[in-house]
Amino acid sequence: MKTLKLLFATLVIGISISSCSVIIDDYDEPYYETLEDVVTSYDLWYIDYNKTSGNGDVPFLSKAFTISFINGKIFANNNLVGIGTAGNGYGIQIGYYNTFEGYLEIDHNLDGYYDFDVIQISNDRIKLKDNYNNVTYYLEGYQKYNFDYDQIFYDNIEYFLQEYNAWEKTFTSQVGALNEFDNENFLSFTPENLTTFYSSQDEIGTNIANLYWDYVGDYTVANVQGYDNLKILTLDYDSWGNEEFELTVINDSEISLYHIDSGTTYEFKGKGYIQYLKTSSAKGSVRNDGRKRTKVNRETKVRRNLK
Numbered sequence: 001m002k003t004l005k006l007l008f009a010t011l012v013i014g015i016s017i018s019s020c021s022v023i024i025d026d027y028d029e030p031y032y033e034t035l036e037d038v039v040t041s042y043d044l045w046y047i048d049y050n051k052t053s054g055n056g057d058v059p060f061l062s063k064a065f066t067i068s069f070i071n072g073k074i075f076a077n078n079n080l081v082g083i084g085t086a087g088n089g090y091g092i093q094i095g096y097y098n099t100f101e102g103y104l105e106i107d108h109n110l111d112g113y114y115d116f117d118v119i120q121i122s123n124d125r126i127k128l129k130d131n132y133n134n135v136t137y138y139l140e141g142y143q144k145y146n147f148d149y150d151q152i153f154y155d156n157i158e159y160f161l162q163e164y165n166a167w168e169k170t171f172t173s174q175v176g177a178l179n180e181f182d183n184e185n186f187l188s189f190t191p192e193n194l195t196t197f198y199s200s201q202d203e204i205g206t207n208i209a210n211l212y213w214d215y216v217g218d219y220t221v222a223n224v225q226g227y228d229n230l231k232i233l234t235l236d237y238d239s240w241g242n243e244e245f246e247l248t249v250i251n252d253s254e255i256s257l258y259h260i261d262s263g264t265t266y267e268f269k270g271k272g273y274i275q276y277l278k279t280s281s282a283k284g285s286v287r288n289d290g291r292k293r294t295k296v297n298r299e300t301k302v303r304r305n306l307k
C-alpha cells in the first residue's frame with residue numbers, strides 16, 4: 001500500500017505546480033506543502049549521520065553537523081567548537097539554495113551544484129535524497145532555543161577531539177596514585193581515521209609546532225550506561241597497556257580526563273583550533289578536506305567503581 005501511495009504522489013507532483021513537492025513518507029494519506037516552507041520551518045537541521053543510507057557521498061553534508069536555510073542562503077556548523085555562537089548559531093554560509101523547480105538545489109561554494117528530493121518523514125524530520133550520487137541523509141529539525149548545543153559534543157566527541165592540533169595538559173590533581181600517564185603532557189587526535197591518537201612528553205608550554213610525538217596508537221570512545229554527558233576514553237599504549245579515562249567536556253576548548261585506575265584527574269586545553277571550510281583569509285588553521293563524518297558504533301559500558 002505504501003508503494004502505491006508514493007507512486008501516486010509522484011504522479012501528482014508531475015502535474016502540480018513546482019512549489020508543491022514534499023511527500024509525507026508515512027502511512028497516512030500523502031499531502032503537500034510548499035518546499036520552501038518545509039526547509040525553513042526550523043532554524044537548524046541536525047544531520048543524523050548514523051542513519052545515512054546509500055553508497056554515495058555529498059562532501060558538504062558529510063562534513064556538517066547542522067545546516068540552515070535562510071532567504072536563499074545555506075549555512076552550516078562544520079565545527080563543534082563555537083557551535084551556538086558562530087554565525088548567531090547558524091554557523092558559516094557555505095552556499096546558496098533554491099526550491100523554484102520543485103526540488104532542493106544547492107550551489108555549494110566549493111563543491112558545486114547538487115539536487116535533492118526532499119521527503120518529509122514527520123513534522124520535524126526530513127530526508128534529502130541525492131539520486132545521482134545514491135545517498136540519502138536524514139535531518140532532524142530544531143529551533144535554536146531548544147537545540148541542545150552541549151549534548152552535540154558528546155554525540156560527536158571524536159570529531160570534537162580533532163578540532164585542535166593538540167591538547168595540552170593544564171592540570172593534574174593532587175589526589176590519585178602515581179602512574180605512567182603522569183608523564184604525558186600533550187595529546188592529538190587526527191582525522192586520519194577515528195581511532196588514531198598521538199602523545200608527547202615534551203614540557204608543558206612547548207610550541208605545538210615543535211612537539212615531538214613520542215607515541216602513536218589507537219583509541220576508542222564508549223558510551224556509559226545511564227549517562228548522556230560522560231564517555232569512556234581508552235588509549236592503547238603498547239608499552240604498558242591501556243589507559244582508561246572518564247571523559248567530560250568542560251567547554252569547547254577544555255576537557256577533563258579522570259584516570260580510572262589511579263584516581264587522578266587531568267585537564268587538557270585545545271591548542272591550534274582548526275576551522276573547516278572558511279575563507280582563505282581566516283586566521284589559524286583552515287581545512288576543507290581531511291575530515292568527514294562516518295558512522296560510529298560505540299560500545300556501551302557500565303561505570304566502574306571509582307577510587
